[in-house]
Amino acid sequence: MPETRLSFEVAVVGGGPAGLAAACAAAESGRRTALLDDTPWLGGQIWRGQQAHPVIPQATFWIEKFRRSKAVLLDQCAVLGPISPRTLLTEHPRGPRQIEWEKLILATGARELFLPFPGWTLPGNFGPGGLQSLAKHGWPVAGRRIVLAGSGPLLLAVAHGLQNMGARIVSINEQAPWSRLLPFALQLYRRPAKMKEAVRLKWALRQTPYRCGVWPLRAEGTDQVRAVILTDGRRQWTEECDFLACGFGLVPNLELPLALGCQLDNGFVKIDPWQVSSVPGIYCAGEITGIGGADAALLEGRIAGLSAGGQEQAALALQAQRLQWHHFRQGLAQAFALREELAHLAAPETIVCRCEDVTCAKMKSFSCWREAKLQTRCGMGPCQGRVCGPAAKVLFGWGMESVRPPILPARVETLCPGP
Amino acid sequence: MPEQIQIRLNDQPVSVSAGTVVAAALAQAGQTRFRSSVQGEARGPLCGMGLCMECRVTINGQANCRSCQILCEEGMEVRTDA
Numbered sequence: 001m002p003e004t005r006l007s008f009e010v011a012v013v014g015g016g017p018a019g020l021a022a023a024c025a026a027a028e029s030g031r032r033t034a035l036l037d038d039t040p041w042l043g044g045q046i047w048r049g050q051q052a053h054p055v056i057p058q059a060t061f062w063i064e065k066f067r068r069s070k071a072v073l074l075d076q077c078a079v080l081g082p083i084s085p086r087t088l089l090t091e092h093p094r095g096p097r098q099i100e101w102e103k104l105i106l107a108t109g110a111r112e113l114f115l116p117f118p119g120w121t122l123p124g125n126f127g128p129g130g131l132q133s134l135a136k137h138g139w140p141v142a143g144r145r146i147v148l149a150g151s152g153p154l155l156l157a158v159a160h161g162l163q164n165m166g167a168r169i170v171s172i173n174e175q176a177p178w179s180r181l182l183p184f185a186l187q188l189y190r191r192p193a194k195m196k197e198a199v200r201l202k203w204a205l206r207q208t209p210y211r212c213g214v215w216p217l218r219a220e221g222t223d224q225v226r227a228v229i230l231t232d233g234r235r236q237w238t239e240e241c242d243f244l245a246c247g248f249g250l251v252p253n254l255e256l257p258l259a260l261g262c263q264l265d266n267g268f269v270k271i272d273p274w275q276v277s278s279v280p281g282i283y284c285a286g287e288i289t290g291i292g293g294a295d296a297a298l299l300e301g302r303i304a305g306l307s308a309g310g311q312e313q314a315a316l317a318l319q320a321q322r323l324q325w326h327h328f329r330q331g332l333a334q335a336f337a338l339r340e341e342l343a344h345l346a347a348p349e350t351i352v353c354r355c356e357d358v359t360c361a362k363m364k365s366f367s368c369w370r371e372a373k374l375q376t377r378c379g380m381g382p383c384q385g386r387v388c389g390p391a392a393k394v395l396f397g398w399g400m401e402s403v404r405p406p407i408l409p410a411r412v413e414t415l416c417p418g419p
Numbered sequence: 420m421p422e423q424i425q426i427r428l429n430d431q432p433v434s435v436s437a438g439t440v441v442a443a444a445l446a447q448a449g450q451t452r453f454r455s456s457v458q459g460e461a462r463g464p465l466c467g468m469g470l471c472m473e474c475r476v477t478i479n480g481q482a483n484c485r486s487c488q489i490l491c492e493e494g495m496e497v498r499t500d501a
Contacts, residue, residue, distance in 0.1 A: 038469060038488070039469065039488055040488075040490060045468050052438055111466060111468065111470050112466060114465065114466075121456070121460060121462065122461070123451045123452060123453070123461055123462060123463030123464075124451065124463065125465065126464065126465060126466075126467060127465060127466050127467060127468075129467065129468070130464065130465060130466045130467025130468060130487075131467060132467075133467040133468055133487070134440070134442060134443055134446075134464060134467045134487060135443075137438065137439060137440040137442075137443050137487075137490075138435060138436060138438065138439030138440060138443030138444065138447065139440075139442065139443040139446050139447075140443070140446055140447055223451060223452060223461045224451045224461075224463075253470075351456075351460075354456065354462070354465070354471070354473060355457075355472065356457055357456050357457040357458045357460070381472070382472035382475065382483065383470060383471050383472045383473075386466075386470045386471065387465070387466070387470070387471050409472070409483060
């Protein structure tokens with residue numbers, strides 16, 4: 001029988017850049033620290049696969065640094081929510097575990113934003129990051145024709161990754177127009193590493209069309225994606241493919257912060273300069289406080305870890321850097337802002353809630369998320385609105401008001417332990 | 420040559436490299452339909468990170484396992500509902 005109740009001075013949720021940096025900083029400060037992650041891997045989604053096949057030196061550095069730290073790794077631990085103010089209920093394949101904490105650092109990261117369009121439920125349509133993650137763990141992409149569409153810097157990075165695994169990238173289609181991207185790209189001179197990376201990716205993909213101001217209208221196929229219809233707003237054309245990788249940027253994973261009562265500010269967790277949320281003792285770092293990538297997340301994670309470890313002075317020294325990254329985040333959000341047309345891609349019969357097969361027309365007849373949920377079961381399937389919730393926000397302007405634990409589907413034995 | 424692992428997918432033997440997730444093993448075996456939706460539509464993985472639940476399958480008798488997050492293990496029995 002594994003230990004079912006564990007107690008730590010600092011518990012960190014999420015093993016991506018922010019969580020790794022937070023756990024290292026808290027452990028360095030002499031606190032008994034645990035890092036909890038849902039997966040069997042370290043590095044989060046952005047550094048997935050780096051343990052088995054290290055290519056990103058920064059990822060290797062942080063994973064190694066964590067391994068050398070005194071922090072305990074609790075992997076394959078799905079956090080279901082709080083069962084008391086200072087205890088989390090988690091589910092491990094071998095059974096439930098309760099994690100007691102004195103300071104809690106949330107670094108739950110982000111997921112891809114999916115917007116419904118006709119054909120988006122066909123097998124063979126993935127989030128770009130999703131397809132890359134799967135490919136790193138054996139999903140066959142060599143020789144396959146892949147169209148990338150949607151928005152964000154991830155499109156270029158994923159196209160490059162997939163190409164290196166032997167995929168044939170048909171095209172990369174960014175919805176944002178050049179007129180927005182160019183000013184952002186030009187001010188990257190202030191971040192030479194990012195600029196260098198963008199140029200390197202663009203050069204590696206010089207044979208592949210990278211189009212701006214282009215978005216998908218629909219995907220076609222019977223039991224699988226066979227083609228995608230794209231538009232630039234004036235004309236439409238069809239591109240045949242084996243897989244479509246389409247995601248419209250990233251949205252924060254706010255379920256756990258919300259379940260713990262953390263307040264939001266403009267769609268992200270509200271934090272102070274020490275990464276403290278509105279709930280005393282709970283710190284938040286990384287993409288849940290603003291979408292900005294691994295470097296911003298590492299810095300915020302370090303600040304959160306130092307603060308939780310009682311080293312507020314050391315955290316203070318990082319404030320100027322933190323401010324710079326917050327500017328970068330704002331620039332990113334402006335450059336890749338979603339165009340209005342994307343809210344109208346779904347036809348009346350297009351499914352918006354994939355878990356319960358609820359169509360756009362059905363959802364549209366209600367005035368808010370709560371009412372639509374009660375009447376149609378949208379957002380009440382196994383994903384608990386993780387896919388259709390953010391989509392409904394773009395399509396109908398609905399906000400998610402509350403989250404109820406368990407925030408992930410759980411086994412009955414976990415929720416009601418037997419004698 | 421990485422170590423090979425034998426699993427069974429809908430009673431058929433499938434051999435994959437160590438480090439392969441269950442979802443990828445299904446794709447390697449040519450399975451595109453992972454589950455049927457409420458209305459009977461074919462569905463497969465979407466998010467690849469354990470959130471959308473579209474890739475769920477039955478593993479060793481345990482229903483609703485996220486195949487994109489679980490590594491193949493020797494002798495694993497995987498079933499799709501399709």
